Amino acid sequence: MSVDKDTVKKIARLARLDVPEERQEQIAGELNAILSWIEELGEVDTSAVEPLASVTGHSLPLRTDKITDGNKVDDILANAPEQASGFFVVPKVVE
């Protein structure tokens, strides 16, 4: 797998990262270096190994259906840059 400049542009946009034009080539190179390093793992034969979902051997813990949380509007909004009447206020996002 290899990453070119256009791919960098695309994934930066999807992640809402501002990557300037002049940095894109360089980042493509860095990503390719990382990817080729990871691809070394492909040398190991894992055809007989089950995919690993967890190293702890635990199963997914389940919660009972009880209301134990909520009613903390002040905490929820504490870091909001702008708020009004209990709502987060953000730049208009409707199309």
Add this chain to the structure above:
Amino acid sequence: MSNLVAGQTGEWEVVIGMEVHAQVTSEAKLFSGSSTTFGAGPNENVSLVDAAMPGMLPVINEACVRQAVKTGLGIKAEINLYSVFDRKNYFYADLPQGYQISQFKHPIVGEGVLTIELADGTTHDIGIERIHLEQDAGKSLHDQHPSKSYIDLNRSGVALMEIVSRPDLRSSEQAGAYIKKLRSILRYLGTCDGNMEEGSLRADVNVSVRRPGQALGTRTETKNLNSVRFIMQAIDYEVERQIEILENGGKIDQETRLFDTSTGTTRQMRSKEDAHDYRYFPDPDLLPLQLTQDFVEEIKAELPELPDEIKARMVSDYGLSSYDASVLTEERETAGFYEAASKGRDRKLVANWMSSELFGALNKAGKSLAESPVSPEGLGALVDLISDGTISGRIAKDVFAEMFETGRPASDIIEEKGLKQVSDSGAIEALIDQVLAENQDKVAEYRGGKDKLFGFFVGQTMKLSGGQANPGMVNQLLKDKLRG
């Protein structure tokens, strides 16, 4: 019945698939302990998990898992004992995590089927591809401020089941029947309240058209339809729009569209530049969900009788028509009311009284069955009084109207107003004698061969009795008297 749509240049086949989002009935959210109640103040039902504060971890609600399994069993689907939660990545102001926790590769429920019945009596099996569990997003209000949107995260993290159909639907009528049937099953199961106005059930509709027998056409997806009528309108509009484009040599763009409820039309929603690239990957915060067969069997044992089964029983055991049985089983409450009202009685007569008088009166009064002033037992008692000849069916309608008005039992009303049917032959004969004496000219005409006048004599006798004479006896005694 053909579902083909005629265009200018020939016939078209419509292909529809639906993705229905059904809010899981539960106290708390899918991955947090905050409430799912509708109508709370802004951001009151929000925990730090729902607001995606750093360091918070999701813990799955067992009840939501049970509900999804139950729903799967209700549509005779395969239950996947191993399922995985994935992150579906996108940015929107009402999605604080920046991703929705959903299930992509390994959903909890696999292939199932739902049978729909149309107005013409035909039935169609609609394939269900999968059901997966996922989080709902928050709500954005765009009309509070000229340049700002207001965000309420109360819905954020509420459990949804996404129920994905195969592209097996062929008309807006079928799509309407599908959503109604699905809603009915969910409500019987108690896994979703089916309240479309409150957004508990909403549908995305995929529509394409093709020439019969040809490969599938390009589809469009119309999002977030929250009523049966809107679903059908949106489909009809899309079909017309797509046929017009294709017949004029254009091509359909695969795109997401929005339905405008005021005009009944759809319009393009998202620019294609960002076309769905959700970059799904397994959520590292959640281990795979592993169920045991025992867990599934336990839920299977709790399944209530479902509408198709009840309907079959009503037709075979009670002798109801397929249509009556469909009407009575569409809602769980209706079937329950009917079962209680008809138990140990003339099942067919109770069915008739429910579908004509009771539903008629409820409709007129704008009331739901739950608000009915006449209880199942009350209606049953009225039917008993008709069956044993205490009152005639004609009088029963008046009694029913009064029961509906006042909520009083039938027997009280009959007693108080002296409405008991007259089955005393002496009394009826006296009435007949009076009618015949007052209409001697007509008696002569009748005896002269004008048979049609018989109905007139019956009518006059019934009228004279104030509707209380036993109609069967009036008929018999009149025949005897007129012959003599």
